[in-house]
Amino acid sequence: MSEKKIVFFDIDGTIYEFGKGTPESTREAMQKLRENGHIVIICTGRPVSSLFPEVLSLPHDGIISGAGTRVEFGDKVLRNELLPNELLMQTVPRLEKNGCWVVLEGPEYLSCRLEDAQGREFFRIVKRLQEEYPERLKEIDPMNDRACKITVRISDMEAFEKLVPELSRAFELARYEAQPYTEMMPKGISKADGIRILLEELEIPLKNTYAFGDGPNDVEMLEYVEYGTAMGNAEKQVLEMAPYRTEGMWEDGIYHALRRYGLI
Template sequence: MTEQSIIFFDIDGTLLTHDKELPNSTKEAIFKLKEIGHEVAIATGRAPFMFEDLRKELEINTFVSYNGQYVVLRGEVLHTNPLNINALEKLTEAALQNSHPVLFMDHEDMKANVPEHDYIKESISTLKIDRFPTHDPSYYKGRDLYQMLLFCPEGEEEQYEMGFQEYDFVRWHPVSVDVMPKGGSKAKGIQKVVDKLGFSPERQFAFGDGLNDIKMLSSVPNSVAMGNAEEEVKAVAKYVTKSVEENGIYHGLQMVGLL
């Protein structure tokens, strides 16, 4: 009998292509892993509501979302790490003064603090999800938020990095930056899952391609960077597979001996 492993997959650029399509070979690989008896999970910067359809299609109910701030294990919430609300209010005020919109995000929805903005349309549209943020500048009040999106051109986030030590800022789009609790990461969310399930380090695997995957690929012992990943991401991974468009998931799983 094959010893059970747990495998975490990033979504954008890893499970999904640049056009947000799921390769047939990837879907086949995921179901083969589960048939063998392995645990399959998702680790993403996305909100839970942004990949609900994908979870249903792949029959995955364990996931690390919001870059580790909202973790679900087999359908039950395991860990949450909300944003500091006082710093959130101050950052929102500073962003307004700079004409930089923000997006408030909890586990169920996302609301913008401005009625509309080109940066929001430009970045959110690339995710190709079936909903678009609506306007509610007070959405942050009375609820836990796990991530904000700050919309500004590259380099302009530096002023916020210096002024708001409570947060980490990770760019995911030329005009948009993830704002998350300081020190929060996919790696920490993954650790919550593997601690709960008791997987030994040698039975832990992760696949990713983006800058927000660097901590994950640095900490998970059997890490695999996609062929389409940036060079600094490949540099921290134990293995490098083919690109997502070249059946990279299936190839990578064969490379590490899981298929």
């Protein structure tokens, strides 16, 4: 059993901000971790198709993407879970009927209603894919799309709330406080479950695990690892449940925490 330490990093709001990039102290800290013999894993809600070069250039040894639906270490894919198309065909029309703008997220591409320009403006990743990586974006087709998760923008919260009990039977829901967005993952799958698979593969004990996050899809991850750390800029629900906290992303929170943990 390995005695190496393994550290899991959420992307958005933790090590990267859309339009601003990554704090230099964070990049240096991630590199120092690897130099010190520890394992660095990007652990994100984004699927592979929306991992841009500036994120992939950060020092790392593996990626848990799609909020735990895909697990990669080196050149090996340990999991690649997709939502059944029958479930997509049942769910997408109901969401759209109740005022949601739906994005199906998969390892090869994202799909949505491309003619809805207003919807694209609300989803910056979709807009960037359309401008820079159009091959990774297509018109939504629930019958045939390969999707590991769903993200919705809610315009009618009351209507969406009525759907929640039914949706919760088939999906894990990660709901945001400050924005009308919800992420929907396959039932029973989360970042924590992806971490479990990787720890079993690498034979690393739970006592050697660390994680950093800021959003609702990080909750299970921060509860699961030994040292679950919320960023200072995290949502209230994350700050309240995380065992540990650090400074905000742009206050060198990653660097300071790794120093306090004695990892760098």
